Amino acid sequence: MGHVSEAALIEQVVDRLSAAYPDAPRDDVAEIVVAAHNRFQHSTIREFVPLFVERRARAELSRSGSLLVWSS
Template identity: 75%
Template sequence: MEQVFDRLAATYSDLPRDHVARTVANAHDRFHDSTIREFIPLLVERRARAELSSSGSLLVWSS
């Protein structure tokens, strides 16, 4: 998960790092009971990226 966080923190450097970390953690929590563990990092990154993309546009509009 650290690599996922690092990639997303670099991509979304305009967002606070703690926001990115919370988003990754929340996405990871959704897959806690998954039986196929190999794909969790990929799924977490996709979900977190989608959430960060939408929150990034919300942050731009709110400033």
């Protein structure tokens, strides 16, 4: 099985979350994912970083989405 780079996996996270939150601009989703990824910058074990990034970013997007609903 081939090795997929962490950068490629993070880009896949952006793709999945952009599809899951179509009302959020892709640039905003990417910014949230990058911010979540930066939190794991010093982690020595990288294997699960994309999973943790996706969970953190999804939670942030869910909070942002609920704020948008309440403000409209």
